[in-house]
Amino acid sequence: MSFHYKRIIVKIGSNVLTQQDGMPDEARMQHLVEQVAALKQQGKEVIVVSSGAVASGRSLIQLANRTDAVSARQLLAAVGQVKLINTYSQFFSAHGLVSAQVLVTKEDFRDRGHYLNMKNCFQVLLQNNVVPIVNENDVISVTELMFTDNDELAGLIASMLNADALLILSNVNGIYNGDPKDPASQVIQEIDASTIGFSSFVSTQRSQFGRGGMITKCHMARKVAQLGIPVHIANGKKQNVLLELLKGEVEHTRFVPDKSASGKKKWIAHSGTFAKGVIKINEGARAALCTSRKAISLLPVGVLHIEGDFQKGDIVKLIDEQQRELGFGIAEYGSEKALERVGQQKQKPLVHYDYLFLNPEIS
Helix, strand or coil: CCCCCCEEEEEECHHHHECCCCCECHHHHHHHHHHHHHHHHCCCEEEEEECCHHHHHHCCCCCCCCCCHHHHHHHHHHHHHHHHHHHHHHHHHCCCCCEEEEEECHHHHCCHHHHHHHHHHHHHHHHCCCEEEEEECCCCCCHHHCCCCHHHHHHHHHHHCCCCEEEEEECCCCCECCCCCCCCCCECCEECCCCCCHHHCCCCCECCCCCCEHHHHHHHHHHHHHCCCCEEEEECCCCCHHHHHHHCCCCCEEECCCCCCCHHHHHHHCCHHHCCEEEEECHHHHHHHHHCCCCCCECHHHEEEEEECCCCCCEEEEECCCCCEEEEEEECCCHHHHHHHCCCCCCCCCEEEEEEEECHHHC
C-alpha cells in the first residue's frame, strides 16, 4: 500500500544522526536531505524536526570536567545548533533549496495567540518553498520547560499544521511486540485505536543519545492519530527509507488515524501544560464522556470539585474521582461562576464538546 501525502512532518531522532562514538553522522544527514529534496520535487511540503544539536556541539568543543549536566547540555546545544543548521543549509543548497531554522520551547505554545503566530510562521515558510528545520531550543529549555523529547514537539507541529502524516525516524524498524533484540519479536505493522497497554510489550529503555523512549513515542503517536493524522515509525538508518516508506516498500509501524478533529481541538490536545484549573467529575459524567458514541459536553451537574482560578477561554484539566487525568478543554465561563453551579442541573455546559479533548487511553 502506497501513501499519498501532501504535507509531511519528518522527525529525525538523535540516534539516526549520531554515530556510535556520539559524533554527528553527516553522511546520514546528507542522504536524508537528498530524500527530502526528492519529496519536494514531487510537489510535497516537508517540515523537518531534527535532533542532533548536542551531538554537533560535542564535535566542536571539549567540556570541562566540572560542568554540570544542565549547563553541559546548554553549552553543547548552543554551539552545536549553529553547526547543525549550517550543515543542513549546505546540504539543501546543493539541491537548490533554502532551509530555515525554527527554534521553539513549550512556552511558545502557551496560549492561542502564540500558537497562531507560530502557525503563521510555518505557513509563510511553506508558501515560499522553504524547508523549515525545527528543534527544541535546548539553550533555554530546562526541566519543566522541556518537551518530553522531539517526538512530542513533532506531534504538536503535525497537529498545528494539519499535516497529512508524521514520519518518525528512529534506529529501529518500528514498534515491536517484544524486545527488538529478541529474534522472535516482530514489528507491529498497524496500531489502531483499540490497541491499549503499550507498556506490556514495548521496551521502556530510552535511546542512547535521545531523551525519549518507545513508550513516549507510542503515546504521542496515538494522540496524533486520534486527531486524524497517520503516524509512521521507521528506521532512519535504512537507505531511501522516506521514499520507500511512502511507496509502502519498507517494514515499519503505522498508527491508523481516527476521524479528523478541529484545529482548536488539535491545539487543546497539546496544551495540557498550561491548564489554569482542574475539574473533578463524578463517575456518571466520566462514563457519559468516555463511552458515549455521541459528542457530549461537560455539564455542571457532573462536576464534583473545582480547583484553580480560571477565566472563560482558559484551558482546564478534567480528572475523575480516582485523580486520573481524563483530558483537557476550554472553559465556557470562569471558575467563580463554575463554583456556584457545581452539581446543579439545567446549567450551561462548563466545557462544550467542540472544545473538549479526551485522552485516548481512558475510554
